[in-house]
Amino acid sequence: LPAGVAFDRFPALAPIRGASLARERVPTPEELQKVLENLTSRGRVIGLFLSDSGVRPGVLGSYGGQDGLTLGDLPELELRADSVAFGTTPFAIRVPARLSKTRREYLTFGTDRLARDLGRYLGERRGRGEPLGPRSPVIAAGLLRGCAARARRDALFGRGFLTTKAVTQEIRRGLAAVCPDGVTWRPYVLRAYCSTRLLLAEGRGWISRDLREAILGHSGGVAARYHVGKRWGSEMLQEARLQYRRASRLLEPGALGAGAEPEGSSDTPESARRPRPRPFRLREAERRLADGWRYIGPFGPARVLLAPPDPAPSPSQEWGIEDRQPPDTVDGSDRSRATIQRKGIGSPERVS
Structure with a gap:
């Protein structure tokens, strides 16, 4: 503009919120399985921590790589001399307050497949000569040699953790290899996958809403502070593990169909009649x-x-009759006698 000419008519452009996420959707369990198959052993463990446990990428490795989840944060992990195993599954994952977005410590769980892949990954690290202990990173940086190894050792935050960018970059390749046309997948979509599958489980009554929010590390409402916001006792931990075990069946492909029931029920007429x-x-x-x-x-x-x-119990259960004619199909005198015997009235002799 010429000197001395004022211009103050800047266009008022309202940002369109969520425009960059318009093509993003949560993958199906089958698509997630294909993503995991395109990852390295370390990338697969990262993907399962996000998709099954619902942790944020920054939990596995902080922004600058100075901190992250350690093996000591897995209280049920058993580091034996010749193997790595979990005492029980689903296994507990304690997210420290320093790694939590809400700055509150919370507890989540890991599935059986995460336990298997994590055990295999830790076995590979131990086989390369890495000593594993409670302070070892769950997701460790790759081995370096020469001057690169010395630079990491002398660095301010040279503890072997990955940065958050490196954590997400590890699984970005697998997402790009499987992502359908017209769909956008970011690494954070794996955490959205966990939230969505647990929401479906909540609708089926397999997990409560407060527990689902607690597992995802959300602050929750006022009620959640009293229900799940305190340190869990053994009874609460057992109940949470039981609910997560039921809900986690929706996390894996082919484990349950759209109308299937969790353990304890089957495709029998009795379970089909159960509301x-x-x-x-x-x-x-x-x-x-x-x-x-x-x-x-x-x-x-x-x-x-x-x-x-x-x-209500079936006639065979109620009367103790197996492979015999039910009471309502016998003649009237037998039905009357059976009724009297069941109620404990009179003698067991035939009633005329």
Whole structure:
């Protein structure tokens, strides 16, 4: 512009929020499996920590690589002389407050497949001569030699952790190899995968909402501070592990179909007749509880999840009859005698 000419008519452009995520969707379990197959052993462990445990990339390696999750944060990991194993699965993962986005320590879990791949990855590191201990990184930087190894050893943060950028770059290659046309996948979509699959499990009554939020490291509401916001005792840990075990079946491909049930039920007529847990508003929930329904947990801000009463026993279970004619098909006198015997009225002799 010529000197002395003022210009103050800058266009007012409103940013379109989420425009860069318009083509992003959560992968299916089958697509995730293909992504994992295109990763290295270290990348596969990183991917499973994000997709099955729901941790953020910064938990495995901080921004500058000065900190990250250690083997000491896996309390159920057993480092034996000749092997690496977990005492129980799903195994607990303690995320320290310094690595948590909310600056609160929280607990999540790892699946069976994460335990297998992590054990294999740690075995490879031990085979290369790396000593493993409680302070060793869960995800370690690759081995260096010569001046590069000395530079890392003398660095300010030379503890062997990856940076957050290196963590995400490790799985970005696998995502790019499998990503369908017209779809965008960032590394963070694996954490969204965990959240989405647990949400589906919540809708089926397999995991409570507060526990799902706690596993993902969310701060939760006021109620969550009282339910899951404190240090968990043994009873709470056992219940959380049980709910996560049921919900984690939706994380793996082919484990359960769209209408399948968790362990404890099967494709038998009896389990098919059994109604699923349902959400109710508080007033209706009071009436249901009086009718024998069981409380499971909160379901959103204004509803609770209730499990229906146990189904009535079948005639063979109720009467102790196996491979015999049910009572309602015998003649009238036998039916009357059976009824009297069942109720404990009179003698077991035939009633005329």
